[in-house]
Amino acid sequence: MEGLSGSVAMSWLVAPGTALGTSSPWVQSTHNGPVIRVDGVTLAVVGFDHGPAEPGTQSLSGAFTTGKGSRHMITMVGTEREPVRIPNPEIVDQGIDRTIRNWENWSAEFRYEGEWADAVQRSALALKLLVHAPTGSIAAAATTSLPERMGGGKNWDYRFAWVRDLAYTVNALVKFGLREETHAAVSWMLRTIRDNGPDLHVFYSLQGGVPEGSTEPEVPGWRGVGPVVDGNDAQAQLQLGVYGDLFDVVRTYVRDGNVLDADTGRLLATFADRACDMWQRRDAGMWELEDEQHYTTSKLGCWQALDCAVELAEVGQIPGVPDRWRAERDRIRTWVEEECWDEGRGAYVMHPGSQRLDASILLHSISGFDRGERMSRTLDALRSELGRGPLLYRYSGMPEEEGTFTACGFWMAGALACVGRMDEAHDLMDELVALGNDVGLYSEMIDAADDSFLGNLPQGLSHLALVSAAITIDELAGGKARSTRTPREDR
Numbered sequence: 001m002e003g004l005s006g007s008v009a010m011s012w013l014v015a016p017g018t019a020l021g022t023s024s025p026w027v028q029s030t031h032n033g034p035v036i037r038v039d040g041v042t043l044a045v046v047g048f049d050h051g052p053a054e055p056g057t058q059s060l061s062g063a064f065t066t067g068k069g070s071r072h073m074i075t076m077v078g079t080e081r082e083p084v085r086i087p088n089p090e091i092v093d094q095g096i097d098r099t100i101r102n103w104e105n106w107s108a109e110f111r112y113e114g115e116w117a118d119a120v121q122r123s124a125l126a127l128k129l130l131v132h133a134p135t136g137s138i139a140a141a142a143t144t145s146l147p148e149r150m151g152g153g154k155n156w157d158y159r160f161a162w163v164r165d166l167a168y169t170v171n172a173l174v175k176f177g178l179r180e181e182t183h184a185a186v187s188w189m190l191r192t193i194r195d196n197g198p199d200l201h202v203f204y205s206l207q208g209g210v211p212e213g214s215t216e217p218e219v220p221g222w223r224g225v226g227p228v229v230d231g232n233d234a235q236a237q238l239q240l241g242v243y244g245d246l247f248d249v250v251r252t253y254v255r256d257g258n259v260l261d262a263d264t265g266r267l268l269a270t271f272a273d274r275a276c277d278m279w280q281r282r283d284a285g286m287w288e289l290e291d292e293q294h295y296t297t298s299k300l301g302c303w304q305a306l307d308c309a310v311e312l313a314e315v316g317q318i319p320g321v322p323d324r325w326r327a328e329r330d331r332i333r334t335w336v337e338e339e340c341w342d343e344g345r346g347a348y349v350m351h352p353g354s355q356r357l358d359a360s361i362l363l364h365s366i367s368g369f370d371r372g373e374r375m376s377r378t379l380d381a382l383r384s385e386l387g388r389g390p391l392l393y394r395y396s397g398m399p400e401e402e403g404t405f406t407a408c409g410f411w412m413a414g415a416l417a418c419v420g421r422m423d424e425a426h427d428l429m430d431e432l433v434a435l436g437n438d439v440g441l442y443s444e445m446i447d448a449a450d451d452s453f454l455g456n457l458p459q460g461l462s463h464l465a466l467v468s469a470a471i472t473i474d475e476l477a478g479g480k481a482r483s484t485r486t487p488r489e490d491r
Helices: 089-108 118-129 163-175 181-196 241-255 260-276 296-314 321-340 359-366 373-386 407-419 422-434 460-475
Strands: 008-014 027-032 033-038 039-048 060-066 073-080
Touching: 039 089, 073 089, 089 118, 118 163, 118 460, 163 241, 163 460, 181 241, 181 260, 181 296, 241 260, 241 296, 260 321, 260 422, 296 321, 296 359, 359 373, 359 407, 373 460, 407 422, 407 460, 422 460
Parallel strands: none
Antiparallel strands: 008 060, 027 033, 033 039, 039 073
16 A cells, blocks of 8 residues: 555454354464464465554454555465465565566557457456466356355355366467467366366366365355355266367367377367267256256257367377268257257257257357358347346246346357347447446346346356457457467567
């Protein structure tokens, strides 16, 4: 804090939580000052001109007053199950300056030249903050258990790395010219899949393992809305769309000028064969539903996987002859066109025999499966039934259950561009971008009644959908939609 004029009395408080009700913080006096201990974590306060640290039973606090030209710093230093080194405050101050410079340098590495540049750059910063630096994995969200509806019961933990989200992230990173982050994310994903094989999982822990189940600690939720959830049970589900997500990541990576190693090529060939064998099975779908069905977009995930596999084989990245992959890809297309289109509804339906609509079909306008009349009619049906202004619910029946799904609105904008409805795409993007909060963040869901945020925040998928829509619209409109890279001097 810096005092610019006058004086302001300020106070500070460090009061750690209880590790979801499993540990009680306590303050210990040491020869280097008081520290707080909780669940194997040791915390100390370092700074200057911030007033003496007053220990409570479970917290540290202090107070100071700013004046013209004054400067004050409060820093929390912590370790987990290892000693704490108390740094010199001047060293910490220099570290803060370096952090600021690093963020400024990172932001300067690209200048997005398409429309909605401010929103795209804010989204890029949010996505950067969701990267788990020690491993290169990318969290779906930074939070758990923020409610999707204020009545409770729809709270989830998204502090994991979804293969689906990584696919969209890699596409964005490539467009921004951020090759280091791209390589780190793809390398982490491939290494993690190999280490946890032979099955392909929907998501992984940020450390690279396979999470096991969930618990509901008896602690209050946000504004008292529970439950609080630690973990995610969707890990045990079969979601066929993950095959499309994986292959989309790899194809994007290869198209950007990279070459796969031999082990990865063999692994992908195995997964392509598995997609051939499994696409006719029922699964939980993209929305992780308990009711397993032959979901349209799950089949299209396998179609996308095999379409990518054929291309990767043709350019020598995957071993083997892709004849089977090509044949099964075409069978899936025929099956979807014949079984999942409902002429009466004028739309692709959620699954054969259903009248329900599913907004995730929008992703397969963007993937290139259908950019013609059928998809255009499907967009109209989705907007009519699931739309609330610029926003969109996930699938039929959700208006009574939860808020609108932020990413679906941006997917709609991108899909409108894909079917040639550019004016509508631009207008929709303008409305959606305006819904961000004061620092340009978007949550998982938005209440259509008052535009308030619902669900976990920031939600990576929402920001990825914004970036994807902006790039798609700009590219199809003949714009540049790319970054003009400003290399760092040390490169």
